[in-house]
Amino acid sequence: MRKLSLFIATSLDGYIAKPNDDLSFLKIVEQEGEDYGYAAFTAQVDTIILGRKTYEYVLKEIGSSHYDNGTRDVYVITRTERPGVGRTTFYTGDLKTLVEKLKAEDGQNMYCDGGAEVIDALLKHDLIDEMTISVIPILLGNGTRLFKDGRPEQRMELVSSRSYESGLTQLQYIRKRT
């Protein structure tokens, strides 16, 4: 069965962005030639699931080629119907149904690229199989939390942890299913 993974950076106090989608805190760990395993991770992925706001943010900040480059299936979770673009589908149906259908298909792994709302929905339905969390050495004090209140308890298994010279610590877990 294909796995659905998170690969995400948070501040030590658990925020993935400061208010107003400010991601500038990520700059404190930027180092020439160091991608913290991102390229190796995405090389195992052929399907991306993400929220509409995150999709539009990336379109604006990085450009459409980041997702719509023909190499991967992209599912944008949205409430507004919209025709697809290349391998990008705008999905207005039930998230759990989509993920269960995709997991049952053949293919490489799947990656949820955010945002916080989609991640929260996936966690509530216990659909995340693996998470790589990069802890940035800063307390932001406010912002968008990676983990919202009101989810079920879930045991995780630590696969690895690694610290980098920048002070980033990367923790990798798989969902422990008993």
Add this chain to the structure above:
Amino acid sequence: MRKLSLFIATSLDGYIAKPNDDLSFLKIVEQEGEDYGYAAFTAQVDTIILGRKTYEYVLKEIGSSHYDNGTRDVYVITRTERPGVGRTTFYTGDLKTLVEKLKAEDGQNMYCDGGAEVIDALLKHDLIDEMTISVIPILLGNGTRLFKDGRPEQRMELVSSRSYESGLTQLQYIRKRT
């Protein structure tokens, strides 16, 4: 100058307790003969600051000898005046004033043993110099957060990270003052 430290366990999703002060999730990392550095840490400490609710919780669960054993100064932060017991003082004044006074005195390090309200007040006043956070491999989904919203941004410096066989990862930071 004496340092004020945290030494605390949180779930991967950032809770130090489940609702109703339920700490049973800590059991998943309990291992014979492994204290995750707690004894070595407290050996460097001669002063403890903690909230009144945490004090009473420990009194009930562990007994009065945990704090009132004559070996360390204990400051219980409370709104209700109460005569001291041995080296335990019930402090109703301003927290910042107390910590700044204690830091300026001679002595070993100081340790804040919780709870979440006192930690939050100390972080808001930028009085925490060092924190050792043990990340327990579980998502609790709900509970008391270690880091509340509404604090100032603070840069931290990673000192060490260490993973244990139980899946606990311990991250140690010092406050980076520029």
